[in-house]
Amino acid sequence: MTPPFNTPPAQPQPANTAGKKRRAALFPLRLFSIDHRIIGIQYLVLALISVVIGTVLSLLMRIHLVWPDWHLPLHGPILPEDYLALVTIHGTIMLFFVLTTAPQAGFGNLILPAQIGARSMAFPTLNATSFWLTAAALLILLSSTFVPGGAAISGWTAYPPLSAVASSGPGQALGMDLWLTSIALFAIASTVSSINTLTTIIRNRCNGMTWERLPLTVWGWFTAALLSIIAFSVLLAAILLLLCDRHAGTSFFLPTGDLVNGVLHQGGNGSPLLWLHLFWFFGHPEVYIAILPGMGLTSMLLANFSHRRVFAYRTMILTTLLIGLLGILLWGHHMFVAGLNPFASSAFSISTMAIALPAAAKVLSWLATTWRSKPSYKTPMLFALGFVSLFLTGGLTGPILAQPILDEYLHNTFFVVAHFHLIMAMAGIFGLYAATYYWFPLLTATSQHPGRLFSEPLGNLHFWCTLVGAYAVFLPMHLTGLAGEPRHYAQLTGIPGPGGSLSPAGALLSNTLPLNRFITYAAIFLATAQLVFLFNLVRSLRKGDFASSNPWQATTLEWHPSMNPFPPPSASDTPEMSVHRAPCHYQSNRSEVSFLPQWEPVPLALDEIEDATDTKPE
Amino acid sequence: MPATITPNKTEQDRKRRVEDHDNGSGRRPPTDKRTGGGGDNDNWNDRPNGRRGPYERLHRYRMGLFFALASDLMFFVAIVSTFFVNQSTGHFDPYNHYVNEWLPTTIPPILWLNTAVLLLSSAAIEFARRNMFRETDVMDEWLGLGKPITRRALPWLAATIALGILFLTGQWIAWRQLALQHIFFKTNQSSHFFYLITGVHAVHLFLGIAGLLTAFTGLYVSRQLETRQILVDGAAWYWHAMGLLWLFLFTLLVFFQ
Ligand SMILES: [Cu+2]
Numbered sequence: 001m002t003p004p005f006n007t008p009p010a011q012p013q014p015a016n017t018a019g020k021k022r023r024a025a026l027f028p029l030r031l032f033s034i035d036h037r038i039i040g041i042q043y044l045v046l047a048l049i050s051v052v053i054g055t056v057l058s059l060l061m062r063i064h065l066v067w068p069d070w071h072l073p074l075h076g077p078i079l080p081e082d083y084l085a086l087v088t089i090h091g092t093i094m095l096f097f098v099l100t101t102a103p104q105a106g107f108g109n110l111i112l113p114a115q116i117g118a119r120s121m122a123f124p125t126l127n128a129t130s131f132w133l134t135a136a137a138l139l140i141l142l143s144s145t146f147v148p149g150g151a152a153i154s155g156w157t158a159y160p161p162l163s164a165v166a167s168s169g170p171g172q173a174l175g176m177d178l179w180l181t182s183i184a185l186f187a188i189a190s191t192v193s194s195i196n197t198l199t200t201i202i203r204n205r206c207n208g209m210t211w212e213r214l215p216l217t218v219w220g221w222f223t224a225a226l227l228s229i230i231a232f233s234v235l236l237a238a239i240l241l242l243l244c245d246r247h248a249g250t251s252f253f254l255p256t257g258d259l260v261n262g263v264l265h266q267g268g269n270g271s272p273l274l275w276l277h278l279f280w281f282f283g284h285p286e287v288y289i290a291i292l293p294g295m296g297l298t299s300m301l302l303a304n305f306s307h308r309r310v311f312a313y314r315t316m317i318l319t320t321l322l323i324g325l326l327g328i329l330l331w332g333h334h335m336f337v338a339g340l341n342p343f344a345s346s347a348f349s350i351s352t353m354a355i356a357l358p359a360a361a362k363v364l365s366w367l368a369t370t371w372r373s374k375p376s377y378k379t380p381m382l383f384a385l386g387f388v389s390l391f392l393t394g395g396l397t398g399p400i401l402a403q404p405i406l407d408e409y410l411h412n413t414f415f416v417v418a419h420f421h422l423i424m425a426m427a428g429i430f431g432l433y434a435a436t437y438y439w440f441p442l443l444t445a446t447s448q449h450p451g452r453l454f455s456e457p458l459g460n461l462h463f464w465c466t467l468v469g470a471y472a473v474f475l476p477m478h479l480t481g482l483a484g485e486p487r488h489y490a491q492l493t494g495i496p497g498p499g500g501s502l503s504p505a506g507a508l509l510s511n512t513l514p515l516n517r518f519i520t521y522a523a524i525f526l527a528t529a530q531l532v533f534l535f536n537l538v539r540s541l542r543k544g545d546f547a548s549s550n551p552w553q554a555t556t557l558e559w560h561p562s563m564n565p566f567p568p569p570s571a572s573d574t575p576e577m578s579v580h581r582a583p584c585h586y587q588s589n590r591s592e593v594s595f596l597p598q599w600e601p602v603p604l605a606l607d608e609i610e611d612a613t614d615t616k617p618e
Numbered sequence: 619m620p621a622t623i624t625p626n627k628t629e630q631d632r633k634r635r636v637e638d639h640d641n642g643s644g645r646r647p648p649t650d651k652r653t654g655g656g657g658d659n660d661n662w663n664d665r666p667n668g669r670r671g672p673y674e675r676l677h678r679y680r681m682g683l684f685f686a687l688a689s690d691l692m693f694f695v696a697i698v699s700t701f702f703v704n705q706s707t708g709h710f711d712p713y714n715h716y717v718n719e720w721l722p723t724t725i726p727p728i729l730w731l732n733t734a735v736l737l738l739s740s741a742a743i744e745f746a747r748r749n750m751f752r753e754t755d756v757m758d759e760w761l762g763l764g765k766p767i768t769r770r771a772l773p774w775l776a777a778t779i780a781l782g783i784l785f786l787t788g789q790w791i792a793w794r795q796l797a798l799q800h801i802f803f804k805t806n807q808s809s810h811f812f813y814l815i816t817g818v819h820a821v822h823l824f825l826g827i828a829g830l831l832t833a834f835t836g837l838y839v840s841r842q843l844e845t846r847q848i849l850v851d852g853a854a855w856y857w858h859a860m861g862l863l864w865l866f867l868f869t870l871l872v873f874f875q
Contacts, residue, residue, distance in 0.1 A: 119668055122678050195685040203678045204667045229689035237696035244814065249804035252700060256709045269719055269807055271707050278696055576666040 032132075034124035039131050040110030041443070046135060047102035047432075050093050053142075055527050057090040062520040066513070068491045081170045083490035084153035089145065091156035092179070096186050097138050099290035099428045104228070105134070105193050107293065107435050108221045110443065112197065114558035115215055117206025117577040122199035126192055133189035137182045144178035152179040155488065157279060160253035160272045164245040165260045177246070184239045187232040194228035197221055206557075208579035212314060213598065215556045215583045219317050220296025223324035224289045230328060231285040238278035245270070276338055280331035287424050288327040292320065294431020295362060295391075298384045300584065301434055302366055304554055305381035306373035307586040307593045311365045319358035319365075326355040336404040337411045345404040352402035359395055363388065378552070379459030383434035386467050387427050393471075394423025397478070412488070415481025418474045426470045433466070433533070440540065441547035442558060452544030453551060458536040462529060469526030476519050480512040492516070555583045555597045672844060679848050680855065687859045690822070694863060697818065698870060701811050705875075722875035723812045726795045732788035733868055739781030740861040743830075746774035747854035750847045759843050768837045771850060775834050778857065782827045789820055808875060815867050822860050829853040 033039065063070055064078045064086075071077050078086075109127065113120055121127050144151045149170040154163045158179070166173040201214075201222050214222075244250040251268030253275045258265045303310045310316060332340060332348030340348075366388050375381055397419040401407050410416060436443075437459055441451025485492065492509040550559040560577060577599055585596040662671040708718035749755075749770040758766050793813070796802075803813040833849035840846050 119666070123682060126682075191686075191689050195682050195689070198685050199678055199682045203674075203681055206667065207665075229685055230692055233689045233693040234696040237693045237700075240818075241697075241700060241814075244810070250810045250814075251807075252704060252810070269707055269709060270704060274700060274703050274707075277703075278700070281696075 032128065034128045036109045036113055036121045036124065036127060039127050040106055040108070042131055043101055043106035043109060043134070046131075046138060047098050047106055050097035050101070050138065051429075054090050054093040054098060055530070057086050057093070059523060059527055061086050061090065062523045064490070065492060066517050066520045078490075080490035081150065081153055084155070084169075084488065085145070085151040085171055085175075087488055088152050088155050088179070089141070092141060092183070093138075094425065095156060095286065095290070096183070097134070097141075099424065100190065100286065101134060102432050103293035103297075103428070103435070104197075104221065104224050104289060105131070105190075107432075107439070108193075108197055108225075111439060111558050112218060112221055113200060113204065114442075114560075115218055115556050116201060116204065116209050117557050117579060118200060118204035120204075121196050122204055123196050127196050130189040130193040130196070133185050133192070137185040137189065140178055140185065141182040144175045144182070147174045147178065149173050149175050152176040157283065158242070158275075159279075160242065160245070160275050161255065161258050161260055161265070164242060164253050165263070165265065166246060167263055168260045177243075180239050180243055184236055187236045187239070190228050191232045191236075194225035194232075197225040198229070201225075206577045206579060209557075210579075212317070213579055213582045214317075215296070216299040216310065216313075216316055216320065217293065217296040217556075219320045220293040223320050224292040227285040227289050227292075227324055227327060231282040231289070234278055235282035238275060238282070241278075242275065273335070273338060273340070276335050277331070280334045281328070283334065284331040285324075285327045287420070288323060290424055290428050291391075291431070292324065294387060294428055294434075295323075296320065297431055297435055297438075298366060298387045299362075299369070300556065301380055301384035301438060302369045302375075302388075303584040303586065304552055305378060305384070306370045306375040307553075307595070308369050308373050309584050309586060311368035312361075313582060313584075315361065316365055319361045322358040323355060323362075326351060326358070330355060333402055333407070336407045342404075349402055349404055353399050356395070356399055359391075363392060363395075378437075379454060379456060379463060380434045380438035380552070382460065382463040383430050383437060386463065387430040387434060389467070390422055390427040390430055390470065393475075394419060394421075394427060398423070410481060412486055413481035414477045414485045414487060417487055418477035418481060421477070422470070422474045426474065430466075430470075433463075438552065439558075440544075441551055444541060444544070449546060450549070451547045452540055453547045454536055454540045454544060458532060458539075462532040462536060465529035465532065466526065469522060469529050472522035473519055473526055476515050476522075480515050480519070483512050485509060485512050485516075550597075553593065553595050555585060555595055557598055559597070560599050675844055676848050676851060679852055683852050683855055687856070690859075691863075694818075694867070697815065698867075701815070701870065702874075704807055704811070719807065720875075721806050721808055723796070723801060723806075723808045723871075725812075725872050726792040728788055728792050728795065729868065729871075732785050732792070733864065735781050735785045735788060736861050736864055739778045739785065740858055742774050742781060743778040743854045743857045746771040746778065747850055749774065750850045756843070767843070768846065772834075772837055775830065775837070775850065779827060779830050779834065782823060782830065782857075786820060786823055786827075789816055792816070812871060815871065819860070819864060819867055822863075826853070826857050826860050829856055 060072065060078070061083065064083055069077065075082075109121065112118075149172070151171050152158065152163070152175045153169055153171045154176070158176070162168040162172065163176055166176070201218060205214075241250075241252045245253050251265075251270040253270045253272050254265055254268035255270060255272060256266065256268050258268065299310050299316055302308075330348055330351040332344055333352045336345050336348075370385075397415070401410060401416060401419060437454050440454050443451070445451035492513070549561045552559070557577060557579065578601075579598045580601055581596065581598055583598050587594045587596075662674075665671075667674070705720050706718070708716050711717050750767055752767065752770070755766040755770065758764060759768075793816070796809070796812070801809050801812075803810060829849075830853045833846075833853040836846055836849040840849070
């Protein structure tokens with residue numbers, strides 16, 4: 001692994017210690033570093049490991065759904081409890097350790113300080129602590145697979161009463177405890193990391209970096225961090241209560257007279273609905289924590305590669321904050337079928353549909369920014385456009401599910417799976433890919449050489465395969481969902497009815513089987529396409545083309561020549577910077593593109609100013 | 619490499635300059651009142667971060683603490699909401715009657731005494747905190763003329779620690795008293811909450827006492843005045859927040875059961 005960008009040379013090394021240098025690269029002594037760039041890389045590596053595991057698990061699920069008799073090597077047939085454990089661990093890993101960790105903590109650490117002209121994060125030691133807590137949380141989660149009974153089987157939402165009763169199924173004893181411990185640790189780590197992000201943004205900005213000049217990515221990180229500190233501690237409280245229910249004899253979530261797995265639970269007077277309230281008060285903002293940084297980045301990339309200003313910059317800041325605010329007011333739409341008061345359902349339905357307004361405003365700004373420009377279709381731009389596309393297609397089904405009546409029918413079907421995978425998982429991953437391709441030169445600059453670029457042809461191949469794959473997997477899921485295919489069912493085929501005939505359910509599902517086969521093939525294709533990315537990554541790390549200090553003609557501070565120099569300075573020597581304007585000042589007439597970075601003082605040669613027809617002053 | 623834009627005249631005139639000590643937010647006077655001490659127009663705000671004057675670190679730590687407390691507040695909001703929800707939740711018995719089995723836990727009277735002790739400790743830590751910032755003494759310490767600040771703050775800090783431990787002991791006695799009446803964590807719905815709320819708050823106070831002890835030792839160990847100020851200031855705000863929180867929780871347990 002090449003050291004991250006701008007890494008201070010650890011020690012002045014003698015010239016003839018190539019072996020030592022290689023060993024240092026393999027086992028960096030800076031493993032416990034408090035440098036925010038190293039911590040950012042560590043987060044990204046953690047996310048990469050997690051995404052590989054999560055993808056393999058999802059493939060196992062897809063394969064099991066269409067070939068239930070398939071024997072997993074070294075394991076045997078996939079039993080229903082194994083399938084549910086796959087669902088649980090896949091969801092948990094992907095949501096927490098990939099979609100929350102990589103954009104917010106990973107790229108946040110790597111890029112955010114540079115983008116606001118700060119020397120470092122506000123609390124470096126705390127930053128390192130939160131990374132190691134996250135790593136510990138991941139280890140605990142993975143270890144739960146190997147305990148007696150296996151991993152938890154109640155999905156990433158861990159609904160009681162099943163999750164509150166250890167005897168409710170295999171994996172609900174020690175596996176569930178480990179799951180809860182892992183998520184509690186993760187909640188603490190994310191809170192700490194968000195405190196760090198917020199303080200950094202508020203107090204460590206450089207001279208001239210006002211709120212209105214903050215890049216929209218920073219606004220994304222800021223809002224996501226605000227959501228984190230509000231939401232994660234509620235989850236932590238809920239987990240504490242659930243652990244009390246499991247081990248201390250309370251019954252916050254256990255109703256009275258509940259029969260679970262043959263055991264009658266008396267004396268409780270709690271309410272499983274309460275868990276749903278607490279969990280989704282966290283769970284829905286969590287979705288925005290995952291997607292907001294990607295939204296900010298998309299705005300910046302579209303402007304950058306279209307050589308335009310971001311359309312309605314201040315409104316975009318406002319919509320970011322508004323999405324954050326509404327994001328914490330609409331958790332109840334996950335509970336329409338759970339027995340929510342109809343009046344509450346209406347209120348949550350309205351607040352859920354209200355979020356379509358700021359979201360639509362964002363899409364409009366993205367379209368207006370690129371409209372009739374002549375974008376350069378580099379890979380980061382392609383992924384940003386892919387983000388817009390997936391955000392739209394995934395978002396369109398949001399208002400459908402926001403209506404209690406429609407949700408009643410669709411809630412526990414694959415329609416919902418398709419909805420949130422398109423808008424959150426796929427758009428989120430596209431945001432991550434855009435970030436990786438875009439900032440790769442900053443990730444790879446070392447004291448030996450400047451940053452490298454990804455190979456463009458391979459990047460294009462990766463993009464098109466991923467886009468086609470994403471739609472091929474998740475669009476048909478809407479159809480199987482509409483046909484009634486339920487979620488969390490280990491086996492869809494061969495459900496016998498009375499007298500050996502197919503039951504109505506079995507008949508229904510046998511109709512969707514061809515489509516399900518197609519989805520599985522497409523999923524395998526989609527996963528295979530990611531090998532192109534991994535190959536490109538390994539190849540480009542070693543011999544990608546060297547980038548100039550500002551290869552994309554970006555205007556934000558992380559591309560300041562002294563932030564990406566050769567050789568890079570140590571963090572404490574980062575030169576002082578001043579910011580003179582909002583980002584994304586571009587101007588293009590026909591063939592020539594000109595741009596004005598945030599750090600460039602206003603040139604004083606006034607005479608040369610001629611028609612700046614294409615851009616209006618803000 | 620493409621050319622760089624030159625903005626047009628209106629744009630140039632409109633934009634205020636950083637060099638004029640205007641951060642562009644439009645709400646500050648053109649020259650900031652806070653001077654960096656370097657003569658004309660030397661402004662703390664113009665300095666690179668990390669060198670923005672004596673209280674830069676202090677303000678940063680305060681802000682971090684503020685966000686941590688905000689997130690902690692949400693933790694307690696969640697628990698208190700659970701309290702109200704469970705309090706009003708009942709079930710239907712076999713005769714189809716709705717039963718609500720909430721039996722309020724009687725609050726041991728010693729809690730009133732504990733609350734008074736906690737309030738006293740909050741006052742004590744505030745004296746300690748203010749003494750850390752007495753301007754003449756700060757000057758003395760900076761100039762190396764003894765340690766007047768530390769001498770002033772130490773007794774108050776020690777008093778806070780003692781009162782804090784007294785409060786926790788009082789809470790423990792309250793638990794013992796309830797246990798003697800055979801009211802335990804498991805006993806009924808309301809006792810779950812009594813033990814949970816006091817317990818979780820006590821854990822927070824343990825952390826607070828750890829912080830106070832750190833500040834206390836910091837007054838001896840740390841050579842930098844700013845570090846000492848940060849330690850006492852952070853411990854104080856945390857302690858105040860926990861005191862305030864206790865008032866809310868206590869009101870809840872006494873009047874809203
Ligand atoms: Cu939701």
